[in-house]
Amino acid sequence: MHHLLPVLVTVPLLGATLLVAGGHRLSRVAAETIGCAFAAGTAGLAIALLLNSSPPLTDWVGGWTPKGGESVGIVLVGDGPGLGMAALASLLTVAALAYSWHYFDEPPRRHAGAFPALMLLFQGGMCGFAIAGDLFDAFVFFELMSVVAYALTGHRVEEPKAVQGALSFGVLNSLGAYAVLTGIALLYARTGELTMTKIGQGLDHHGGPDALTLAAFALVLTGLLVKAAAVPFHFWLPDAHAVAPTPVCMLLSGVMVELGAYGVWRVYRTVFSGPGGIPASDLERALVVLGVLTAVVGAVMCWYQRHIKRLLAYSTVAHMGLFLIGIGALSPEADDGVALYILGHAGVKAALFACTGVLLDRYGSVDEHALHGRARELRGVAVLFVLGALSLAGLPPFGIGLGKAVLEEAVGGPLTVLFLAVSAVTAGAVLRVAARVFLGLGPRPGDESSYETTGIDEEPETRHRLSRVPDTMTAVPAVLLVASLAAGAVPGFARVVGRAVSGGTAPYWTPAGVLLGLTSTALALGLAALAVTHPKPLAEPSWTTPLRRLQSGHIGDYVAWLLMGTTLLAALAAPGILGR
Numbered sequence: 001m002h003h004l005l006p007v008l009v010t011v012p013l014l015g016a017t018l019l020v021a022g023g024h025r026l027s028r029v030a031a032e033t034i035g036c037a038f039a040a041g042t043a044g045l046a047i048a049l050l051l052n053s054s055p056p057l058t059d060w061v062g063g064w065t066p067k068g069g070e071s072v073g074i075v076l077v078g079d080g081p082g083l084g085m086a087a088l089a090s091l092l093t094v095a096a097l098a099y100s101w102h103y104f105d106e107p108p109r110r111h112a113g114a115f116p117a118l119m120l121l122f123q124g125g126m127c128g129f130a131i132a133g134d135l136f137d138a139f140v141f142f143e144l145m146s147v148v149a150y151a152l153t154g155h156r157v158e159e160p161k162a163v164q165g166a167l168s169f170g171v172l173n174s175l176g177a178y179a180v181l182t183g184i185a186l187l188y189a190r191t192g193e194l195t196m197t198k199i200g201q202g203l204d205h206h207g208g209p210d211a212l213t214l215a216a217f218a219l220v221l222t223g224l225l226v227k228a229a230a231v232p233f234h235f236w237l238p239d240a241h242a243v244a245p246t247p248v249c250m251l252l253s254g255v256m257v258e259l260g261a262y263g264v265w266r267v268y269r270t271v272f273s274g275p276g277g278i279p280a281s282d283l284e285r286a287l288v289v290l291g292v293l294t295a296v297v298g299a300v301m302c303w304y305q306r307h308i309k310r311l312l313a314y315s316t317v318a319h320m321g322l323f324l325i326g327i328g329a330l331s332p333e334a335d336d337g338v339a340l341y342i343l344g345h346a347g348v349k350a351a352l353f354a355c356t357g358v359l360l361d362r363y364g365s366v367d368e369h370a371l372h373g374r375a376r377e378l379r380g381v382a383v384l385f386v387l388g389a390l391s392l393a394g395l396p397p398f399g400i401g402l403g404k405a406v407l408e409e410a411v412g413g414p415l416t417v418l419f420l421a422v423s424a425v426t427a428g429a430v431l432r433v434a435a436r437v438f439l440g441l442g443p444r445p446g447d448e449s450s451y452e453t454t455g456i457d458e459e460p461e462t463r464h465r466l467s468r469v470p471d472t473m474t475a476v477p478a479v480l481l482v483a484s485l486a487a488g489a490v491p492g493f494a495r496v497v498g499r500a501v502s503g504g505t506a507p508y509w510t511p512a513g514v515l516l517g518l519t520s521t522a523l524a525l526g527l528a529a530l531a532v533t534h535p536k537p538l539a540e541p542s543w544t545t546p547l548r549r550l551q552s553g554h555i556g557d558y559v560a561w562l563l564m565g566t567t568l569l570a571a572l573a574a575p576g577i578l579g580r
Contacts, residue, residue, distance in 0.1 A: 001049060002057040005076040005131060008049065008086060009141075011042045012093075012124035019113030019120070026113050035116025036097050039123055043090035046127065050083040053500065058133070071195050075133035080500025081339070082131045085262050088346055089126035089255045093119055096247035099354055099476040115155065122148040122251065129259060134195045135184050135220075135271070138263070142180065142227070146173045149256065153244040164553070165243035171555050172236040175562055176226030183219030186212055187271070196270040203276030209577045217278050218570035220267060225565070228260025230324060231294040232561040232568075234317050235551060238301075241313035246357030249309065253316040254350035258342045261323045265335070268327075279576035280330055286572035287328030288415075295321025295418060297547065299425040304544055306368040308356050308433055312349065315392065315426040319345055322419060326407045332502035337406030339501045340487060340494060344391065344399025347484035351477035352388040352430065355381050358473055359437065362466045368433050373440025381469065382438035384477045389434060391484055393427030393524040394517040396509065399487025402494060404520075405513025416516070423520040428527030435532045442532035 015038025019031055026034075049057065057078030060066075064073025097119055125145030132138035150173075154166030188194060190212060191202025203213060222233070229237040237257070241249050264287070272278045298318030305311035319341075326338040358381050360366050363374055375382065391398040394405070404423060408416045435441040487493055494507045550561070 001052050002059040002078065004045065004049060005057060005059040005078050006061055008042060008045055008131065009124050009128045011045065012038055012120040012127070014038070016117040016120040016124070019117035022113055031113035031116055032097070032101055034113070035120060036094065036101075038120055039090060039093045039097055042123060042127065043087065043094050046083060046087035046090050049078050050080065050087050050500070053078050053080050053083050056080075071193070071198065074137050075195055076131045077133035078131055081262065081266070084339070084343075084497075084500055085130040085255075085259060086127040088343065089130065089251075089259070090123055092251055092254045092346060092350055093123040093126075095350060095476050095480060096250045098472055099250065099357070100245070100247040101470075101472050115152075118148055118152050118155075119247075119251075122152065126255065126259060130262070133197075135187065135199060135267070136194045138196075139177070139180050139184060142223070142263075143177055145256065145259075146170075146177065146227075149173075149248075149252065152248040153240045153252075155245055155248070156243075159243070162243040165239045168553070168555055168558065169236045169240040172233070172558055172562060173226055175559060176223035176233070178223075179219040179226075179566065180223030183216040183223075186216040186219070190216075196267070200271045200274050200277065203271070204274040206276050209276055209278060211577070213272075213277065214570060214574055214577050217272055217573060218566055220271075221264060221569060222562070222566045224260050224263040224267065225290070225569070226260070226562065227257065228264065228320055228324070229257045229317050230260075230290055230320055230565075231297045231317065232565040234294070234298075234320075235558040235561065237317060238310045238313040238551060239553065241309045242307060246353055246360065249312075249353040249357075250350040253313065253353060254346045257316060257320055258323070258346060261320065261327065261338075261342070264324070265327050265338075278573055282573045282576040284328045284330060285575075286569055287324045289572055290569070291321045291324030291328060292415075292418060293321070294318070294324060295422045297321075299422045300544060301547060301551075302426050303429045304548075305429070308359070308366040308368060309353070311368075311429055311433065312352055312356065315430070316349060318422050318426050319392075322404070322407065322422060325411060325415060325418075329407075329411050331410055332504045333507075334407060334410035335502050336498045336504065336507045337403050337410055339403070339497050340399055340507055341403025341407060343497070344401075344403055344484045344487050347480040347487075348388050348391045348398070348400060351384060351480040351484075352392075354473065354477040354480070355385045355388065358466075358469055361473075362469065364465055368436055369445035371437040372442075372444055373436070375438045376440060378438065378469065380474055382434060384474070384481060385434045385438065386431065387481050388477070389427050389430035389524070390521060391481065392423065392430060393521040394423045395521040396514050396517045397485065397489040399484045401517040402488035402507060402509060402513070405509065405517055406507045408516055409510065409513065420516065420520045420523065424523035424527060427521070427524035428531070431524055431528035432531045435528055442535060445535075 059076045061074040125141050128141030129138055132141055150166050150170040153169050154162045156162045187199050191199050193199050193202050226233040295318050298314050302311055302314035302318055323338055326334045356366055365371055391400050394401040408419050498504055498507050
């Protein structure tokens with residue numbers, strides 16, 4: 001089945017081509033049907049390949065197989081993690097397209113297939129990045145994914161704030177791409193290879209790591225960490241989420257940032273993990289420090305948001321910090337935990353954004369204060385929102401809870417406290433929103449100013465404000481939450497994940513894991529109750545002002561932080577190399 005690996009990329013690209021070629025001759029129904037069909041076909045193919053990925057599938061595109069140990073062709077690798085990420089990206093693309101069925105308020109002359117074509121291109125880029133076996137073509141798919149994401153973020157180009165958010169997204173991710181390309185050039189100059197495994201072998205044959213290896217490592221990981229929205233590379237994510245259409249937010253937080261974390265794991269394991277690469281202790285130091293910083297900053301900023309899309313974006317940042325800590329643990333158990341955590345988080349975060357989109361299109365606002373008590377009639381959406389929040393807290397038996405429990409056991413020590421705190425704070429913020437918006441609990445907020453109030457009065461993304469919520473807009477988050485529940489509740493699923501990622505034993509619930517999950521859930525409920533009933537003690541303290549000011553909206557500030565982040569990454573990874 002290895003010959004089907006290129007088809008995983010070509011199917012969505014072909015679908016996008018047909019939509020573009022159809023031009024204005026296609027009706028909206030036809031364009032959306034074609035988009036869903038091609039996305040679903042790709043998802044089915046990814047799952048079929050995933051089920052047949054042991055041993056891993058390898059395909060040299062066009063028959064350009066290595067000769068005498070030298071390779072110049074494009075290699076695709078279909079192993080468990082890569083095909084798992086491709087399947088996740090494809091399934092979420094199907095969910096986003098189903099959610100957006102007859103969704104946008106398009107001008108009469110706008111191309112009916114523009115949005116589904118862009119979504120298919122995005123899907124093709126994500127699938128290609130997940131299975132790319134050589135570093136340069138991973139970069140190519142990385143850029144395809146990024147360019148399409150810029151266009152999707154600024155899809156409502158008639159709105160200045162959408163253009164500004166897309167511009168911030170584009171500049172920072174383009175700089176990250178330049179960093180990756182420069183790092184690839186350094187590695188090619190050292191090894192004469194682009195295939196990831198061959199680069200790793202070339203570094204090992206060269207001897208111990210040196211300054212060039214360190215520079216290449218820092219540059220390549222900078223680009224990947226920008227995509228993963230790790231602090232201090234994260235500034236584009238809240239700005240993009242605030243303006244991107246809801247289906248796009250479902251993909252940005254549901255799978256694109258996770259692909260950045262997957263890229264970090266893949267590149268280190270195949271390129272830099274040998275004796276000629278970065279010592280394990282240095283990699284652990286770098287990822288754990290950046291992970292802790294990302295988790296803390298993301299959780300604090302999440303709690304003090306009232307713009308619901310920004311709140312969820314910072315929640316993604318916080319959980320990304322936990323992913324990085326798990327990757328930095330460098331153990332099979334931690335890898336299994338991260339995989340389950342990512343799968344559970346993808347479904348839950350996409351579902352929460354879908355519910356937020358309902359609020360925007362029903363009431364023209366995503367501001368927590370402005371929506372106080374206005375969504376009482378949306379009982380089904382309220383249930384989904386609360387379930388998403390409880391899953392985010394790590395409530396057993398959701399997939400996030402199982403992944404978090406496995407990770408907590410793998411990392412141990414003080415980091416377990418961090419996992420508990422981050423889960424409780426981010427989930428507590430979402431539960432606080434649910435209590436105020438859907439139940440009207442607590443005193444009605446005044447007109448006090450806030451750091452971010454752009455969600456008070458916004459145009460809906462649908463043709464008009466919804467008087468009735470379409471079934472697709474509630475069915476999609478419900479299915480996503482059920483899938484997240486299955487990831488932790490169905491023993492066979494965890495067994496498949498463990499075998500695909502590490503080849504080891506299946507992750508399983510332990511009494512300690514269940515207790516930790518229940519503890520973080522109880523803390524989240526307590527924080528939400530305290531915030532609703534006694535808002536003043538938990539009001540924003542003055543020490544968070546510098547954190548808020550960092551999210552200035554000025555691209556120059558973000559670029560400066562990106563450069564500082566690259567320097568920090570290199571400094572954290574340097575002691576084991578420069579000290580030789």
